[in-house]
Structure formats: structure tokens, C-alpha cells
Amino acid sequence: MPISxxxxxxxxELIASKDQKTIYLxxxxxxxxxxxxxxxxxxxxxxxxxxxLMSSDALDDLKxxxxxxxxxxGQLAKPADYLYYDIAVVNAFNVNKNGEQFITKNxxxxxxxxxxxxxxxxxxxxxxKERPIVYGIEGYWQFYPNNVGIVxxxxxxxxxxxxxxxTVSSNQQVYAETGxxxxxxxxxxxxxxxTDFELPYQFKDDLIFTICELLGVTVRxxxxxxxxxxxxxxx
Numbered sequence: 711m712p713i714s715x716x717x718x719x720x721x722x723e724l725i726a727s728k729d730q731k732t733i734y735l736x737x738x739x740x741x742x743x744x745x746x747x748x749x750x751x752x753x754x755x756x757x758x759x760x761x762x763l764m765s766s767d768a769l770d771d772l773k774x775x776x777x778x779x780x781x782x783x784g785q786l787a788k789p790a791d792y793l794y795y796d797i798a799v800v801n802a803f804n805v806n807k808n809g810e811q812f813i814t815k816n817x818x819x820x821x822x823x824x825x826x827x828x829x830x831x832x833x834x835x836x837x838x839k840e841r842p843i844v845y846g847i848e849g850y851w852q853f854y855p856n857n858v859g860i861v862x863x864x865x866x867x868x869x870x871x872x873x874x875x876x877t878v879s880s881n882q883q884v885y886a887e888t889g890x891x892x893x894x895x896x897x898x899x900x901x902x903x904x905t906d907f908e909l910p911y912q913f914k915d916d917l918i919f920t921i922c923e924l925l926g927v928t929v930r931x932x933x934x935x936x937x938x939x940x941x942x943x944x945x
Contacts, residue, residue, distance in 0.1 A: 712906035715872050716885045718917050726927045737876050737883055744872040747920035751913055756794055771910055775864040784856030788849060794866040795820060795846060800858055802840040819843045869908035870896045
């Protein structure tokens, strides 16, 4: 479930007000720092995932899986919303001892440029159509051998940019989920809409910490609890 962009803004404002660094966080300032905070969190999660320090489940909301036909030159163009590579598998046709054919899903090894050269020339574990390799180049993935056919590929998509829109009431900016006065910068989104953070709710505190840090505001764990209670008095 996405994280409400308005909830994050309100909690940051409460903490910033207590810190006496920022009393009023206007739309321009928030919309400047919110995407930066999102990018920092995604980068941190990518490092943790690649180091094996956490499960990739944390970014399930941003995963896209689809089947692709790899061109005969082995070069598959990256989707427009591509951010990070996750996994890829190919169908391998096998025959058991009774002569019956069955299909297995074999992983595609993601390699670096130097590893690619080694694997291609390897006599021990050369890439095959049933056990191919792939490496990334700007704009596309290079598969080897080239004739891998159809691959099932999963990647982390680039999320929409968080955006807080508003209307004006008594000379104050008031949150507008729709019908705001600003133009939403996200493609395919209605101009006057706001856009929530496309992250699981577990990252709520990380977003608050990061935005406060970017604003130069000191934040402590009790501040998060108090801000939550102020906005949800029944909690």
C-alpha cells in the first residue's frame, strides 16, 4: 500500500516545528526534498539486497514481471520505467529417462563485463540456451547466447515522483488529493492530482527521518511517536 504523501508532510512539519528549524513546510520545499528522500531509500535498499542483508520482498510493490522475446542479436531493450535488475529465467526443455519431455525454469546468470568475457570463453561452464548469461548496458540487456528466445524477466520499476498538491484557503496551502493548483510532473497523471510515495508502509519512518535530515532538522525516535499520536489521537 502506498504511503500517503500528506501524512509524511504533516509528520515532518510537526517534528520540524518542535525542532524550531522549520515552522511551515510549503509545497515547493516539500516537493523538492520528497523525491530525493525516496531515491536515497531505494539506493539503500538496493545495496542491502545486493549484499544479501535483506530480502527483496521489501520492494515487492515496485516489482514488474513479464515475458519478453529476446531479439536475434541478444539485445533486449530496457522498459521505460526500469530502475534495477532483479531476476530472469528461461524455459528449458528436458527429456526424462522414459523419453518424456518436461520443462524447467532455469535462472539466467547476471554477470559483470569482465565475467562475461570469462564465461563466454569458459570450457567448464560456457553459457548455453538452457543456461544463458546476461549483462547490462545503457538502454538494453545483452543475452548470450543470442538465441535464448523468450525470457521471464523481473525488475524494480522507477516509482512515480511523490508530489503534494494543494488548494488555497485563508491564504494557506491546503492538501488536495485532486484538483490542486500545481501541475503534477508525473507522466500520465492528472495535472491537479497529488501522488503518494510508492513504497510499502514499513518505510514511513525512513521517509520522515530522511526528509528531516535534508531539511537540517534533528529527529529522534520519540519525535516520531509523538507526531503519530498528534495526528492519530485514538492510536
